[in-house]
Amino acid sequence: MEHYLVAIGVTAGIYALMALGMNVIWGMAGLINLGLVGFFAVGAYVSGLLTLKLGFPIIVGMAAGSLAAAVFGVLVALVTVRLRGDYLAIVTLGFAETLRIVMSNELWIANGTDGLSGIPGPFRGALGPHLFNLFYLGIVVAAVIVLFFLVDRLAHAPFGRVLRAIRDDEQIAQVAGKNVVLFKVKAFGFGTAALGLAGALYGHFTSYIAPDLFAPLLTLYVKLSLLTGGLGNSKGAVLGAVLVVFFLESTRFIVPLIPSLSAVQGAALRELLISVALLVILRFYARGLVPERIQHPPLPIVAAAPATARS
Amino acid sequence: MEVLQLILNGLMSGTILAVPAIGLTAIFAVLRFTNFALASHMTIGAFAGFVANVTLAWPIVPSLLAAFVVAGLVGVATDEVILKPFRAAGFITTAIGSIALTIALENCVRFIFGNQLRGYDLPIRRDWVIGGGLRVGPQQVENLVIAVIAMALLFAFLSFTRTGKAMRAVADNPMLASIKGINADMVARLVSFVAMGLAGLGGMLIGLDTTIDPLIGFKTILSIFAAAVVGGLGSLPGAVVGALVVGVGEELSLLFLSPAYRSAIGFLAILLVLTLRPRGILGARAY
Numbered sequence: 001m002e003h004y005l006v007a008i009g010v011t012a013g014i015y016a017l018m019a020l021g022m023n024v025i026w027g028m029a030g031l032i033n034l035g036l037v038g039f040f041a042v043g044a045y046v047s048g049l050l051t052l053k054l055g056f057p058i059i060v061g062m063a064a065g066s067l068a069a070a071v072f073g074v075l076v077a078l079v080t081v082r083l084r085g086d087y088l089a090i091v092t093l094g095f096a097e098t099l100r101i102v103m104s105n106e107l108w109i110a111n112g113t114d115g116l117s118g119i120p121g122p123f124r125g126a127l128g129p130h131l132f133n134l135f136y137l138g139i140v141v142a143a144v145i146v147l148f149f150l151v152d153r154l155a156h157a158p159f160g161r162v163l164r165a166i167r168d169d170e171q172i173a174q175v176a177g178k179n180v181v182l183f184k185v186k187a188f189g190f191g192t193a194a195l196g197l198a199g200a201l202y203g204h205f206t207s208y209i210a211p212d213l214f215a216p217l218l219t220l221y222v223k224l225s226l227l228t229g230g231l232g233n234s235k236g237a238v239l240g241a242v243l244v245v246f247f248l249e250s251t252r253f254i255v256p257l258i259p260s261l262s263a264v265q266g267a268a269l270r271e272l273l274i275s276v277a278l279l280v281i282l283r284f285y286a287r288g289l290v291p292e293r294i295q296h297p298p299l300p301i302v303a304a305a306p307a308t309a310r311s
Numbered sequence: 312m313e314v315l316q317l318i319l320n321g322l323m324s325g326t327i328l329a330v331p332a333i334g335l336t337a338i339f340a341v342l343r344f345t346n347f348a349l350a351s352h353m354t355i356g357a358f359a360g361f362v363a364n365v366t367l368a369w370p371i372v373p374s375l376l377a378a379f380v381v382a383g384l385v386g387v388a389t390d391e392v393i394l395k396p397f398r399a400a401g402f403i404t405t406a407i408g409s410i411a412l413t414i415a416l417e418n419c420v421r422f423i424f425g426n427q428l429r430g431y432d433l434p435i436r437r438d439w440v441i442g443g444g445l446r447v448g449p450q451q452v453e454n455l456v457i458a459v460i461a462m463a464l465l466f467a468f469l470s471f472t473r474t475g476k477a478m479r480a481v482a483d484n485p486m487l488a489s490i491k492g493i494n495a496d497m498v499a500r501l502v503s504f505v506a507m508g509l510a511g512l513g514g515m516l517i518g519l520d521t522t523i524d525p526l527i528g529f530k531t532i533l534s535i536f537a538a539a540v541v542g543g544l545g546s547l548p549g550a551v552v553g554a555l556v557v558g559v560g561e562e563l564s565l566l567f568l569s570p571a572y573r574s575a576i577g578f579l580a581i582l583l584v585l586t587l588r589p590r591g592i593l594g595a596r597a598y
Contacts, residue, residue, distance in 0.1 A: 032403045034347075034410060079585050086345040086544070087585060089406045090536045093347075094578040097533055105571045216529075220414060223407055268421040275415035282408050283396060 006133040008249055010205055013140035014198045016241035019225040020147050020234060021194025026223075027232035027292070028160055029187035030167030031077070032089045036222055038096030039069040039192040041214040043199030045103065045110055048119040048209055058122050062200040069196020070189045077188035081181050096216065104211040115210025119203050136205050143201065144238060147194060152234045154190075163187050164232075217271060221248065224278045230288025239289060248274065316445055317562040323451050325538075325558020326458045327520070328531070331513030332538035332550040333462065334506035340482040340545040341502045344402055347409040348389065349510045349535065350528035351416035356382035356511020357518040357527050358420050364431050371431070375457060375515055382511020383504040389416070390503040413529070421525040428522040431515075454516045461512060462551065465505070469547070478502060482545070530574065534561065537577030541584050543594020552592050556580070 018036065025031050033039075047065030050056040056064075076095055080088040103110060110116045122139070124132050154160045162183055165173040174180050203209045221244055229240025251273055255266045281288075331353055338346045359381035364374035389412060397408040438446045469475040480488040481498045489495055513535075514528055534557055542553025557580055561573045568576075584591055 026403065030403065032406055034406065079582055083585065083589055085402050086339070086406070087540070087589070089345060089347075090540065091581060091585070094533050094536065094581055098575045098578040101571060101575050105569060216410070217414065220411060262425070264425050265422050268418040272415055272418040272422065275411040275418070278411040279393060279408060279415065282404060282411070283393075286400065286404065 003130065003133065006137050008245060009137050010133070010140050012242045012245040013137070013144050014202050014205075015222060015225055015245055016144045016238045017140075017147055017198040017201070018195055018222045019229070019237035019241045020144070020151050021191040021198070022222055022226050023191075023232065023234060023237045024151060024154065024163075024187050024194070025191035027226065027237075028155060028163040028167065029184055029191075030163075031184060031188055032085050033092045033188070033191070034089050034216075034219060035076075035092035035094070035096030036195055037214045037216060037218045038092070038099045039073055039195040040199035040202070040218065041096070041099055041103070041209075041211075042069040042072055043196030044203035044209045044214075045116070045199075046196075047200035048116050048203040049110060051120050051204075052116065052118060058120060058204055062197060062204070065200035065203075066193045066197040069199065070193035073192025073195075074185055074189040077185045081184045081188075093216075096214070096219070100211045100214055103214075110209075113211055115208055115213075116203075117208045119207045119209065121204045121207060124207075140201055140205075143197065147197075148234050148238060151237075155234065159183075159186075217274070220275060220278055224274065224281065227278070227281050227286065227288055230290040230292060231286070232292035233290055236288050236290035236292075243289075247277070314563070314566070315443070317565060318559055319445055319447065321559030321562030322555060323447070323455050323558075324520075324562065325555035326455050327513060327516045328534055328538050328558050329551045329554035330458050330461060330516060331510045331531075332535050332542070332554045333465065333547055334509035334513070335535055336539045336542070336545055336547060336550040337482075337502055337506045337509075339539070340547070341478060342398065342499055344394075344398060344405045344409075345536075345544075346394070346506075347406065347532070348386075348394070348413040348416065349507070350532040351413040351420070352382045352386055352507040352510040353514030353517070353528035353531065354417055354420050354523075354525055355385050355514070356508075357514035357523040358424055358525075359511065360515035360518070361424075361429060361431065361523060365429075368432070371433070371453070371519070372457070374431075375512055378511045378515040379508040380511075382514070383508030385416070386503045386507020386510070387500050390507075391500065395499075417525050417529065424525065426524060428524050430522050431519055433519070450519060454519055458513075458516060461509070465509070466547070474501065533574040534577040537580045540581050541591055543591025546591070546593045546595065549591055549593035556592070 018040065022033065022036060025033050043065035046068040047061035050064055051058050051061040072095070076091055077088070080091050104113045106112065121132060121136065123135065127135055162173060162178050165176070166178070166180055166183055170180055225240040225244040226237055227240065228243055229236030229238065251270045255261070255270050261269065331349060335346065335349050338344070356378035360374040360378035363369045363377040364371065369377070393412055394405060394408060397405040433450060436449045438448050440446055469479055477488070477493045478498050478501065480491065480493055481495055485495065517531060518527060537557045538554035539550050540553070541556050542549030542551065557577055560580060561576045564572060564576045
């Protein structure tokens, strides 16, 4: 049981990292990323392959995984950033799916659908499985804390203020002389770097990655985390991730209690519950548990639109 | 010779791809958002047709009609209850909402029908050999004819009926249309019905060629987006041209890539078009 709780804690930490990354992309810059699982997978694969096949130290693998995800993020953003957000939505979704197809079919890269197993974990052998999980939980929590302060710092820095300005009204930001395209690309790159880091941490923890693990559902989990906690602030992102992992794990126990459900039906019901939860929160609680606070008193607005659900 | 056969196959699969692609682009033109829930409506259409064809033993054509109507009705209902409020909240909310919706609906189908592959009740027929050793399956030709008829009906509806003209007016200029007294809500419902109906029809047509499972919609969605973007998002004739281009491109890719990469070709096409000509082949403008 304790083993299980620690594993859940690590998962929650990894989700929190992703939620923090998405908070920069979505919450602060107002950009969409429907293929977050693709960038997560890039981090996991790059770090896994570098450490397993080329024998690089784990820390180098993680840094490279994070960097690789950021490079892909910048490229994807560059193609679509001047267009309406719908194009970014399509391209990010397409990126994740295409990556999954490539990793499933190119056996020489990472064994295709069989996946990559035996990815090393830091001191896994020396610590034994039990202590290793606890140690890893420590690493993940440390990573969350560092990223939390980084994103929080970013949010209060001029950079974050410009991002929010772009999110709220792109034209005004442009008129104020801000290079909107550059800021968007930077935000997307920073966010995808966090997603890549989360992926790398995931791979070194479970020691096994395969294309099927990177299904679009994970994208929904992270969106759900971010929305539950409250879009646009880092505390909400972390809190939301913990709650969502808790919710996901509890459906794992509740669903099998319903009699006469086949395994497929149980899985379908879980996914249904999660997607319905996302729809309900998106519709009725879009501000989340910890609503974003604006640090400076807003200027008096004459005809203020009701600030309900902002996208 | 092989190239000619691949082009022929591509034109046929492209024509079928055009049916849901028109649905996607029509929703974008009138309601101004990309509806990712199209994927699950293709699945719903494919399974509605399966129930009609296999469980109720209807012939193929009435089953296709059932696919159209059921998917269309689900489309109107979900748009009215779920997506419409999101549209007011901005496009990111709508896009994420439609993704969540598509996963919810897909899992409803999975809950009822399970994950196994199913096939329609079709007579087994020999391929026809047409001039110069080219081969076509009779079922493919039938699908092609049905797709062409469906699209011809749609274009006739949009060109010659009052309601069709109202739909085009809203797509063109919503403000002006409302000044002229066109009821935008009714038009929105009609567009949802027709577009999701076409998605359902397309889902079943694709299923007739292969097999169906709850993922049938999600597996083809990339090709459909590619068709709409290559042709020009928001342009109906563009969706047809884009679908033919993507269909032929996917088939020709078989010359040097494994069949698994078919939908990756769609992604490449999207990247290429967005880099070189974002408004697509026939699009009026890039949004």
